[in-house]
Amino acid sequence: NAGVTQTPKFRxxxxxxxxxxxxxxxxxxxxxxxxxxxxGMGLKLIxxxxxxxxxxxxxxxxxxxxxxxxxxxxxxRLELAAPSQTxxxxxxxxxxxxxxxxxxxxxxxxxx
Amino acid sequence: KQExxxxxxxxxxxxxxxxxxxxxxxxxxIYNLQWFRQDPGKGLTSLLLIQSSQREQTSGRLNAxxxxxxGRSTLYIAxxxxxxxxxxxxxxxxxxxxxxxxAGTILRVKS
Numbered sequence: 001n002a003g004v005t006q007t008p009k010f011r012x013x014x015x016x017x018x019x020x021x022x023x024x025x026x027x028x029x030x031x032x033x034x035x036x037x038x039x040g041m042g043l044k045l046i047x048x049x050x051x052x053x054x055x056x057x058x059x060x061x062x063x064x065x066x067x068x069x070x071x072x073x074x075x076x077r078l079e080l081a082a083p084s085q086t087x088x089x090x091x092x093x094x095x096x097x098x099x100x101x102x103x104x105x106x107x108x109x110x111x112x
Numbered sequence: 113k114q115e116x117x118x119x120x121x122x123x124x125x126x127x128x129x130x131x132x133x134x135x136x137x138x139x140x141x142i143y144n145l146q147w148f149r150q151d152p153g154k155g156l157t158s159l160l161l162i163q164s165s166q167r168e169q170t171s172g173r174l175n176a177x178x179x180x181x182x183g184r185s186t187l188y189i190a191x192x193x194x195x196x197x198x199x200x201x202x203x204x205x206x207x208x209x210x211x212x213x214x215a216g217t218i219l220r221v222k223s
Contacts (some may be wrong), residue, residue, distance in 0.1 A: 004155075033210075042116065042201060042213030043156075058210060090155060098143050098163065102213065103156040 002026055004104035006091050012110045021076040021107050023091030031094045033101065034058075034066065036087040037059040043108040044089060049074055050097070081111045114139045118202055125192055126222050133187040133217045135202030139217035140180045144205040147176050147187050147197045150216070156201065160187070163164045 005020045025032065030051050033044035035058075045058030049068040064084060065077040074093075078085060086109050092101040115138045119154040125131050135145075144163050148156040160176040162167045162185070168177040175188040189196060199218050 035211075036207075037211075040215065043201075043211070044213070045210050048210060055133045059212075061168045082157075095145065098160050098205065101160045102158065103148075 004091055004093055004102055006089075006104035006107050007109060009105070010108045010110075012112060013078075015083065018077070018079050018108075019083050019099060021089055021091075021109075023076070023077070023104060025074075025076045025091075025093040025102070026072065027093060027095070027102065028071060029093035029095050029096055029102075029103070030071070031101075032068065033092040033094075034064070034074070034076045035090045035092065036060065037090060038087050038105075046076065048091075050063060075082050078109075083111050085109065086111045114142075114204060114206060114212045116202060116204055116212050116214035118200075118217050120217060121215070122218040122220075124220045127192060127194060128202065129192050129221075131192055131200075131219070133188050133189070133200050133219070135185040135187070135214055137185075137204045138214075140183055142180065142204045142206060145176075145185050146203045146205065146211065147174075147179050147185075148201040148203065150201060151198050161198075167214045189219075192219075194221050194223045196221050 004025045033047040033048040037043045047066040049055045091104040094101045145158045162178040173190040199216045201216045204215045
C-alpha cells in the first residue's frame with residue numbers, strides 16, 4: 001500500500017513551457033486534491049475532485065488544469081509556466097469529504 | 113473568506129517541556145479541523161482530526177481541542193522530545209473537505 005505517490009520529485013521549467021504533475025493513490029479514495037505551498041506559507045487549494053469525472057476549482061486555479069478519468073489518478077497540468085508558479089505542489093486524497101486527508105511527498109517546481 | 117492564523121510562528125523549548133500551539137479561524141461554519149506535521153522537504157502527516165461536533169481528540173502525547181464558537185483550536189504536546197521538532201500546520205475543513213491552512217508553527221525541541 002504505497003498511499004499517495006507523486007512524480008516527478010523535482011523539475012525545472014523554462015517560462016512558457018508546459019508540464020503535467022502526476023498523482024496516484026491506491027487507497028480507493030473518492031476525493032483528491034491539489035495544493036501549492038509557497039515558502040513560509042500555508043498550503044492553498046488549486047483544484048479538487050470528488051470522484052472520477054468530477055472536478056472543481058479551489059482558491060488558486062488560474063494557470064492550471066486537471067482531469068480525473070480514474071479513481072486512482074489526478075494529474076495537474078501547467079500550461080505556459082510562469083515564475084509565479086514556482087512552488088511545492090502537494091497532492092492529497094480522502095475517502096469521503098469529512099475524513100483525514102493523506103498527502104503525497106510533493107513535487108518541487110522551479111520556473112526560470 | 114476563511115482565514116486561519118497560527119501563533120506563535122516559531123517556538124523553541126527544552127526537551128521534556130509541555131507546550132501549546134494555537135490556531136484561530138474567522139468563520140465558525142467548519143466541517144472539521146485537522147492538525148498536521150511537516151518535516152523539512154517532506155509531505156504532511158495527519159496528527160489529529162476533530163469533527164465540528166467534537167470538542168477534543170487525543171493521540172498519545174498529543175491532545176487537540178476545538179472551540180467553534182470562539183474560532184479557536186489548540187494542540188497540546190506533552191513531554192516534548194527532539195523528535196517532535198517540525199512544522200505544525202492547522203487546517204479547517206470547509207464544504208467538500210476543502211482545507212484552509214494556517215502558515216504553521218515551527219517547533220524546535222532542544223536536547
